[in-house]
Amino acid sequence: MIRINENFTKLKASYLFSDIARRVSSYVAANPTKPVIRLGIGDVTEPLPPVCVEALHAGADEMARRETFKGYGPEQGYAFLREAIAQHDYTARGCAIQADEIFVSDGSKCDCGNIQEIFAADIRLAIPDPVYPVYVDTNVMAGRTGANVDGRYQGITYLESTPENGYVPGVPNAAADLIYLCFPNNPTGAVATKAQLTEWVRYAKKNHAVVLFDSAYEAYIRNPEIPHSIYEIEGAREVAIEFRSFSKTAGFTGTRCAYTVVPKSLMGYDAAGNAHSLHALWTRRHTTKFNGVAYPIQKAAAAIYTDAGKQQTRALIDFYLANARLIREAMTKLGFKCIGGDNAPYIWVNTGRDSWEFFDLLLNQAQVVCTPGAGFGKCGEGHVRISAFNSRENVETALQRIAQALK
Ligand code: MLT
Numbered sequence: 001m002i003r004i005n006e007n008f009t010k011l012k013a014s015y016l017f018s019d020i021a022r023r024v025s026s027y028v029a030a031n032p033t034k035p036v037i038r039l040g041i042g043d044v045t046e047p048l049p050p051v052c053v054e055a056l057h058a059g060a061d062e063m064a065r066r067e068t069f070k071g072y073g074p075e076q077g078y079a080f081l082r083e084a085i086a087q088h089d090y091t092a093r094g095c096a097i098q099a100d101e102i103f104v105s106d107g108s109k110c111d112c113g114n115i116q117e118i119f120a121a122d123i124r125l126a127i128p129d130p131v132y133p134v135y136v137d138t139n140v141m142a143g144r145t146g147a148n149v150d151g152r153y154q155g156i157t158y159l160e161s162t163p164e165n166g167y168v169p170g171v172p173n174a175a176a177d178l179i180y181l182c183f184p185n186n187p188t189g190a191v192a193t194k195a196q197l198t199e200w201v202r203y204a205k206k207n208h209a210v211v212l213f214d215s216a217y218e219a220y221i222r223n224p225e226i227p228h229s230i231y232e233i234e235g236a237r238e239v240a241i242e243f244r245s246f247s248k249t250a251g252f253t254g255t256r257c258a259y260t261v262v263p264k265s266l267m268g269y270d271a272a273g274n275a276h277s278l279h280a281l282w283t284r285r286h287t288t289k290f291n292g293v294a295y296p297i298q299k300a301a302a303a304i305y306t307d308a309g310k311q312q313t314r315a316l317i318d319f320y321l322a323n324a325r326l327i328r329e330a331m332t333k334l335g336f337k338c339i340g341g342d343n344a345p346y347i348w349v350n351t352g353r354d355s356w357e358f359f360d361l362l363l364n365q366a367q368v369v370c371t372p373g374a375g376f377g378k379c380g381e382g383h384v385r386i387s388a389f390n391s392r393e394n395v396e397t398a399l400q401r402i403a404q405a406l407k
Contacts, residue, residue: 007143010153016133016375017041020359024369031367037398039327039387040369042186042345044251046319046391048300049312052250055303059296073292076283077104077259081298084305085259089244095231101263101279103286104301106256106293108216108245112180113138114289115212115241115260118281119178119268126176128169129158130187130376130383132214135180151378160379161188163350167339168192171203179204181230182214184221187376187385188348189324189340191226197233204239210268210278211240216258219249219317221343237263241278248345250304250313257293257301320345323395324388330399331386334406345388348373358384365405368398 014022020040028036048056062068076082082099090097105111113134125144127135129152136153139145146154157176159169167190181200183192192200204211213230221228230240245258252258262282267275293301303309324341331338331349341347351358355372362368362384371387373380388395 005141005143007141010140010145010147011137012148015137016371020369020371020375024363027363034367036363036367036369037390037394037401038369039390039395039398040371042248042387042389044248044253044320044389045394046251046316048251048255049304049309049316051303051306051309051312052252052255052300055299056296059299063295070295073295073298075287075290075292076100077102077293078295078298078302081302082259084302085244088305090229090231090261093229093232095229096237097231097261097263101261103260103262103282104293104298105258105260105286105290107247108214108243108258108260109134111243111258111260112212112214114285115282116142116144116178118278118285119210120271123177124157124175125155126157126159126172126174126179128180128182128185129160129378130373130380131161131180131182132186133376135182135212135214136377151374158377158379161185161190162379163337166190167348168196170196171199175207175209177207177209179209179211180214181211182216184215184217184344185340185346186214186217186344187346187371187373187380187383189342189344189346190348191221191223191343193225194227194233197227197230197236201230201233201236201239205235208269209239210266211236212243213240214243216243216245217248217344217346218244219313220321220345222321223343226343231261231263237265239266241266241282246301246304249317250301250309251316252301255297255300257297319392320388323390323392326395326399327386327388330403334403341388347386347388349384349386350382351384352382355381355384362402362405366398366401368402 082102086099161167167188218228230236242261246252262279264279266278328341337350355374359372371385373383
C-alpha cells in the first residue's frame with residue numbers, strides 16, 4: 001500500500017489563488033451576463049515591453065539556425081543574463097554581488113518554495129503574517145510544522161503585521177534560524193526602511209540565522225530612501241538569500257523568468273557545527289533538479305537592462321502604479337484605511353469586516369474580484385488586498401462599481 005506524505009493533509013484543501021479562481025468561475029457560470037473584473041491574483045495584463053518581444057523573436061531565429069542553435073544551457077542561466085543582473089541590479093546600487101552568485105530560474109514562486117530543501121528539518125522558522133502563502137505551505141509540506149490550530153501552524157514564530165506596527169513586524173524575542181521577509185510586501189504593499197532591515201540583519205547575525213528576502217516587487221519602489229535589495233544593508237552577504245522576479249517588473253508572469261542570489265560568503269552548519277557553503281548546496285540542488293530557462297526567454301530578460309528596456313519597464317510599472325493610486329484614493333474616499341499602492345502594486349484595505357464576507361460582497365454586488373486578507377494569514381483577517389494589475393478602463397469601472405455597491 002503506497003503511503004502519502006501526511007504533511008500534505010495539514011494544509012488547507014487548496015492553494016489560496018486556486019480557491020479564489022474556483023469561486024469566481026462558479027460565479028461566472030451562474031451569472032454569464034455579468035462581466036467580472038479581476039483585481040485578485042497579481043497577474044499582469046499589459047503586453048511585454050517591445051524590447052523583450054524583439055529579443056524573443058531574435059532568440060527564436062537563433063534557434064532556427066544550426067550555427068546558433070542551443071540545446072541545454074547552463075542550469076544557473078547564461079552568463080549574458082547573470083552579468084547584466086549583477087551589473088544593473090547590484091553593482092549599480094553599491095551591492096557586492098557577483099554574476100556567479102546569481103541563479104536564473106523559471107520563477108520566484110518555485111525558488112521561494114524550493115529553497116527550504118537545503119535546510120534541516122528541525123530548524124526554527126519565523127514567517128510574517130499576513131504573507132504570500134508559499135512560504136508557510138512549503139514548510140508544512142516538508143514537515144517543519146505541527147498541525148494547524150485555530151488558523152496557525154504549530155512550530156512557526158509568526159511575525160505579525162498589524163495597523164499598530166504599520167504592517168512592518170520587528171524582530172521577535174524568540175530565536176529563529178530561518179526568517180522569511182517580503183518587501184515591498186505581498187499582500188500589504190508595506191515597505192521596510194533601511195533601519196528596519198538593518199535590525200533584521202543584526203538579528204540574523206546574532207542568531208546565526210538566514211534571512212530569505214523576497215523582493216519580487218522591488219521595481220515598484222518609488223521612495224528613494226527605501227532599499228531595493230537586502231544587500232544594501234551592511235553584512236547582509238553573510239546572512240541573506242534574495243529572490244527577484246521579472247514577472248511584475250516586465251510582465252513575465254506567463255513568460256517565466258526570475259533569479260535567486262546566494263552569496264558565496266553565506267554559510268550553514270551541520271549537526272557537528274561544521275560550516276558549509278549554502279551557495280554550493282543550492283548549486284547542487286539547482287543543477288540536479290533544474291535544466292535552465294529557455295534561451296529566447298533569457299534573451300528577453302536581458303533586454304530589460306538596455307536603456308530602451310529600462311525606459312519601457314519603468315513606463316509599464318508607472319502605469320500600474322497610477323492604477324494603484326486610483327484604487328487607494330477611491331477606497332480611502334469610501335472611508336477605509338489603506339496602505340500600499342505607493343511603492344507596490346497592492347493596496348491593503350482595512351475593511352473591519354470578515355474578509356471572505358467582503359470578498360463575496362464585492363463579487364456579488366460589484367462583480368469585482370479582490371483577495372481576502374485571511375487567505376494570507378490570521379492577521380490578514382479584516383482586510384482585503386486589491387491588485388493594480390489591470391487596464392485603466394477596468395480599474396475605473398471596478399472602482400465605480402465598488403462605490404455603488406457600498407453605498
Ligand atoms: C499574488 O497574487 O500574490 C501573486 O500573483 C502570486 C505569485 O506571484 O505567485
